Every structure is written in C-alpha cells, then in structure tokens.
Amino acid sequence: MALLNILQYPDERLHTVAKPVATFDDALQKLIDDMAETMYEAPGIGLAATQVNHHIRLIVIDVSEERNNLLVLINPQIVEMDGKTTYEEGCLSVPGIYEEVERADHIKVQALDRNGQPYEISTGGLLAICIQHEIDHLDGKVFVEKLSRLKLQRIVQKLKKNQRKTM
Numbered sequence: 001m002a003l004l005n006i007l008q009y010p011d012e013r014l015h016t017v018a019k020p021v022a023t024f025d026d027a028l029q030k031l032i033d034d035m036a037e038t039m040y041e042a043p044g045i046g047l048a049a050t051q052v053n054h055h056i057r058l059i060v061i062d063v064s065e066e067r068n069n070l071l072v073l074i075n076p077q078i079v080e081m082d083g084k085t086t087y088e089e090g091c092l093s094v095p096g097i098y099e100e101v102e103r104a105d106h107i108k109v110q111a112l113d114r115n116g117q118p119y120e121i122s123t124g125g126l127l128a129i130c131i132q133h134e135i136d137h138l139d140g141k142v143f144v145e146k147l148s149r150l151k152l153q154r155i156v157q158k159l160k161k162n163q164r165k166t167m
C-alpha cells in the first residue's frame with residue numbers, strides 16, 4: 001500500500017466531475033487500499049477519489065470510533081433525502097478550516113461495493129453527513145463553496161497564508 005497525495009483547495013482539479021467506475025480490476029483494488037491507508041493516516045473519516053486526483057466515482061469512509069469499519073462506496077446515488085441538519089465540517093483538502101454546513105438529516109444511498117455488488121444504506125447522523133460531503137467531491141464541489149462569498153474569500157486568504165509558512 002502507499003500513501004497518496006491529497007489535493008489542497010483551491011486546486012482546480014478538485015472541481016473535476018468524476019466518471020462512473022466501469023471495471024473492477026486489480027488497479028481499482030489497489031487504489032481503494034491506498035485511499036483507505038491515506039484516510040486513516042491523515043487522519044480523516046472520509047476520502048473521495050477526486051481528492052487524490054483520480055476522477056472516478058469512488059469513496060472510502062470510516063466514521064467508527066475504533067477505525068475498523070471501512071465503507072467503500074462506488075458509483076453512489078442518493079435515492080432519498082429527509083430533514084435538515086447542520087454540522088461543523090472539515091475536509092482533508094481544506095486543512096484547518098471547520099465551518100457549519102446544512103445537509104439532509106437522513107439519506108438512503110445505493111452503491112456498489114469493491115467487488116461491484118450493489119447494496120443500499122439508510123442512515124442518519126455523521127455517516128449521512130459524510131456521504132453527502134464525499135459525493136459532493138465526486139461532483140467537483142468542496143464544502144467551503146456552500147458558504148457565503150465573503151467567508152469563502154477569507155478562507156482562501158487564510159489557506160494561502162498557511163501554505164506560505166510551510167516550506
């Protein structure tokens with residue numbers, strides 16, 4: 001396994017819309033393992049392929065306390081959404097920034113597992129929020145873009161300042 005480089009906002013490649021996964025070959029299995037390792041190492045609770053510059057519809061998530069419940073979602077589709085909730089979100093592509101974002105409170109998602117087998121999850125809470133955040137990545141959207149323009153400008157300035165400091 002190998003650690004992958006995570007694209008940092010405002011990298012334009014984060015705005016790429018990912019294509020559906022069509023082949024479940026060894027290269028895909030390796031990418032899934034590498035993404036999981038990268039997410040655990042970071043540490044984060046979710047990572048979309050977009051963030052490691054692979055523009056296919058693949059997400060890894062683990063919201064468990066024990067960090068032993070890896071969830072792989074391929075070609076995920078939200079088929080039901082209910083209610084509203086807000087949560088202070090962060091993102092491995094936007095280090096050090098945490099902001100309240102509004103999302104659906106409960107979702108039903110259909111996806112394929114790493115072997116291409118279809119499954120469905122009906123969930124709320126942090127998992128529902130995380131799945132919505134990661135699917136946004138596949139659609140080329142980053143959570144800070146849901147904020148006001150002024151707030152987003154401040155965040156981009158802050159991120160650029162931080163990047164200058166780390167040489």
Ligand code: NI
Nearest residue numbers: 090091092093
């Ligand atoms: Ni993110």
